[in-house]
Every structure is written in C-alpha cells, then in structure tokens.
Amino acid sequence: xxxxxxxxxxxxxVPGNMPSMLQNIPIFNCDAVFIDxxxxxxxxxxxxxxLLVKSFIQSYKNRNKEVFFRMNALDTxxxxxxxLTVLPALPDGVRLPKADTPEIVExxxxxxxxxxxxxxxxxxxxxxxxxxESALGVINCIKTARCSSRVIALAFGAEDYTTSMGIERxxxxxxxxxxxxxxxxxxxxxxxQAIDTIFADVSDEESFTREVRLIKGLGFTGKSLINPRQxxxxxxxxxxxxxxxxxxxxxxxxxKLAREMGTGVISLRGKMIDAPIVKRAARVLxxxxxLGMIDIEISDEVIHGTK
Amino acid sequence: MVILKKAQAGTMQSSxxxxxxxxxxxxxxxIDSTVAKQxxxxxxxxxxxxxxxxxVTQGTIRIKDRGALDYAIDARVQAAVLRSQGA
Numbered sequence: 518x519x520x521x522x523x524x525x526x527x528x529x530x531v532p533g534n535m536p537s538m539l540q541n542i543p544i545f546n547c548d549a550v551f552i553d554x555x556x557x558x559x560x561x562x563x564x565x566x567x568l569l570v571k572s573f574i575q576s577y578k579n580r581n582k583e584v585f586f587r588m589n590a591l592d593t594x595x596x597x598x599x600x601l602t603v604l605p606a607l608p609d610g611v612r613l614p615k616a617d618t619p620e621i622v623e624x625x626x627x628x629x630x631x632x633x634x635x636x637x638x639x640x641x642x643x644x645x646x647x648x649x650e651s652a653l654g655v656i657n658c659i660k661t662a663r664c665s666s667r668v669i670a671l672a673f674g675a676e677d678y679t680t681s682m683g684i685e686r687x688x689x690x691x692x693x694x695x696x697x698x699x700x701x702x703x704x705x706x707x708x709x710q711a712i713d714t715i716f717a718d719v720s721d722e723e724s725f726t727r728e729v730r731l732i733k734g735l736g737f738t739g740k741s742l743i744n745p746r747q748x749x750x751x752x753x754x755x756x757x758x759x760x761x762x763x764x765x766x767x768x769x770x771x772x773k774l775a776r777e778m779g780t781g782v783i784s785l786r787g788k789m790i791d792a793p794i795v796k797r798a799a800r801v802l803x804x805x806x807x808l809g810m811i812d813i814e815i816s817d818e819v820i821h822g823t824k
Numbered sequence: 825m826v827i828l829k830k831a832q833a834g835t836m837q838s839s840x841x842x843x844x845x846x847x848x849x850x851x852x853x854x855i856d857s858t859v860a861k862q863x864x865x866x867x868x869x870x871x872x873x874x875x876x877x878x879x880v881t882q883g884t885i886r887i888k889d890r891g892a893l894d895y896a897i898d899a900r901v902q903a904a905v906l907r908s909q910g911a
Contacts, residue, residue, distance in 0.1 A: 536896040537839040565833045565903035572899035 524800075524807055525549050525583070525670065525710055526739040526755045527748045532557035533586070534566040539573045542584070547748045548807075549583035551612050551741065554599050555590070563595045567602040574606035585646060587612040591624055604632050610644030612672060617653040619664035626665040641667060646712065650674030651681040655696045662707035672741060673700045675714035688724040690731070701736040710738040719744040729754045756808055757801045765798035765805075769819060776822050795820055825905070827883025833903035834888075834896075841892040843904035846884040851875070857889035870894050874901040883908065 527547040589595035645667040679686040704711035713732040775783035782791040834842040
C-alpha cells in the first residue's frame with residue numbers, strides 16, 4: 518500500500534514497562550500504537566522495559582495494527598540500545614523524540630540501514646516518525662519532513678514544545694496555532710502525514726472533541742492518544758460523511774471510465790477529475806471501509822491506473 | 825553464565841511478575857504464584873527455557889508471579905539475569 522494512503526488516525530501510547538497494557542494492544546481498535554520507552558519508563562527500568570517490549574512484539578504474531586515504539590532520544594545513553602534490542606522483533610518503525618534537526622533523523626536513518634543489513638531485511642523497512650517538540654524542531658520541520666524516505670509522518674508534541682517555549686499549554690490551544698500549521702505544511706509539502714499532539718485530560722471529553730475537530734480542520738491526518746477511551750471519538754470525527762463517500766465512489770467510477778477511454782482526466786458534474794482528486798477519493802473510501810461504512814476494496818491499480 | 829549477585833526485575837502489577845536472583849552453588853528455581861497449582865509447571869518450563877538459552881548454570885531464581893504471560897516471564901527473567909551480572 519502506498520504510504521500516504523495508510524490510515525493512521527488514532528495512534529495510542531502504551532507504556533513499555535506494563536504487561537497489563539501491552540497485552541491489550543491486540544484488542545485496542547486504534548490504527549497504530551506507540552509503545553513508549555521514553556517518558557513512561559523511569560531511568561532505572563529502561564533495560565527491563567526494552568526487553569519486555571521486544572518480547573511482547575515478538576509474541577504479537579497476528580498484527581492487526583501498526584506497531585511503533587518511542588525510543589529514547591539518540592543523544593541519551595539508552596537510544597541506541599533501544600534500537601538494537603527492539604528492532605529484531607520487527608516493529609513497523611520508530612517514533613524519534615526531540616527530532617530538532619534533519620541531521621538527527623539522518624543519523625537514525627543511517628543506523629536503521631545498518632540494522633536492516635545485519636538482520637537481512639529489506640532496506641527502508643523500518644519507518645521513522647520524528648517528534649517535532651521544540652521551537653528548533655518546529656523551525657526545522659520543513660527539512661526534517663524530507664530528509665529521509667523512511668519519514669512517513671511528522672508528529673507534533675505540544676507538551677515538550679510549550680515547555681521549550683516557556684509557556685503554558687491551554688485546552689483551547691491558541692498558543693499552538695503557528696507551530697501546528699507549520700508542522701502540517703511541512704508534512705503536506707513532503708507528501709507525508711501529520712499527527713497531532715496528545716490531549717492529557719482524559720476526563721474532559723468536550724475539550725478533547727473540540728481539539729480533534731480543530732486539528733482535522735487544519736489538515737492533520739491523525740492524533741497521538743494516551744487513553745483507549747479517546748480512540749472512538751477520533752474515529753467518529755475523522756469518519757467521512759455519507760455525501761463525501763458517495764462523491765468519492767462517483768469519482769472512482771469516473772476515472773475508471775476515463776482510463777477506458779485512454780485519458781487520465783475527466784469531467785464529473787462540471788468538475789475536473791484527475792490524479793490528486795482520485796487519491797483523495799481513495800483515501801476517503803479506504804477510511805470508510807476501515808470503519809465498516811462500506812464494503813469495497815480500493816486497489817492501488819484503481820488509484821494509479823495500470824502501466 | 826553464573827548469577828554473581830542479588831538482583832531483581834519486574835513489578836507486582838497484575839499480569840507481571842518479579843524475578844529475584846541470588847548466587848548459589850547449584851541451579852534452583854522457586855515459584856510462588858497464585859496460580860501455582862494449575863500453571864506452576866508451565867512457568868517453570870518457561871523459566872528453564874530462558875535460563876537454558878542464556879546458559880545460566882548456577883544461581884537461585886525466585887519467581888513471584890502475578891499472572892504473567894510467557895512473553896513477560898521471558899523478558900523479566902532475562903532482565904534479572906543480566907542485572908545479576910555487571911556492576
């Protein structure tokens with residue numbers, strides 16, 4: 518599946534040193550998990566947590582969601598050991614904290630390539646989701662988004678960002694507006710996904726719902742979550758509407774017809790339908806299918822045509 | 825590999841276990857579990873497998889089980905054994 522079309526609306530953090538949470542991963546209905554070795558694990562448990570995470574991922578055979586782990590930053594004493602221990606269990610990728618510059622991501626990229634060679638894996642198998650969580654990170658995120666083909670998404674981290682700015686994080690998030698927009702621009706310009714920050718007050722569903730609506734409107738493709746209770750709200754808000762689905766189906770039919778006629782562009786209800794519109798329609802339909810709203814499969818051939 | 829010093833790994837949360845290591849002349853595994861009657865032999869088999877894989881030949885390994893699955897037993901035993909080595 519083309520990377521930009523994978524659905525990642527809900528990305529749930531799971532503490533790396535808690536078996537009771539880890540073993541629930543298969544039953545959570547989120548699109549992906551971030552198993553956390555960083556902030557959720559105290560310093561004196563880093564060694565044990567990474568062994569536990571490795572062992573869990575190895576035991577999780579029938580994967581029904583993407584599995585990323587949040588490593589410790591590369592400039593800590595734990596970062597490289599996290600990678601060496603967990604990667605052989607074949608997670609889908611790594612969430613890299615404190616990705617303040619493209620050079621940091623490039624360093625991880627190089628190390629992942631070495632690991633893939635040593636493990637006899639296809640180069641590029643392990644993906645990277647850089648955390649943009651400081652003033653410097655926000656300034657550099659445009660380059661960070663393009664610095665490696667492993668980077669499939671940028672993840673904004675507002676808790677560390679507001680700390681780096683010396684400001685308070687509010688529930689309405691006015692203070693995050695510029696940074697959020699810049700992260701979304703950087704991601705869209707690079708053709709990758711944009712994942713919004715966590716919302717910490719699990720009991721305040723109203724503010725959470727408002728925030729999810731806001732970030733969807735800004736262009737984020739998903740959100741980091743800290744509690745399974747937040748998953749359904751995100752899915753509901755990110756669910757395409759009935760009209761949107763019907764229109765997307767019409768677009769797919771139209772482009773099929775266009776290709777039969779030997780062209781890649783066609784008019785539908787007075788509007789031009791071409792590749793980007795087809796891609797967007799396909800994303801709508803795949804999202805709808807993943808939610809069980811429709812029962813069709815959109816193949817890559819439908820999106821891109823046959824060679 | 826020999827257990828060189830006292831060490832421990834794991835927590836007392838449910839679905840977890842604690843592993844305690846201690847130096848000794850032989851190799852001994854002691855299991856304390858709420859489900860020892862039904863699952864004691866399975867826990868023991870898992871612990872033996874990990875010790876065997878790590879070539880541990882000497883030491884006492886005590887397990888306080890809180891209903892952990894195999895993957896957790898595996899990881900916690902490894903962590904405790906590794907902690908029983910270095911400084």
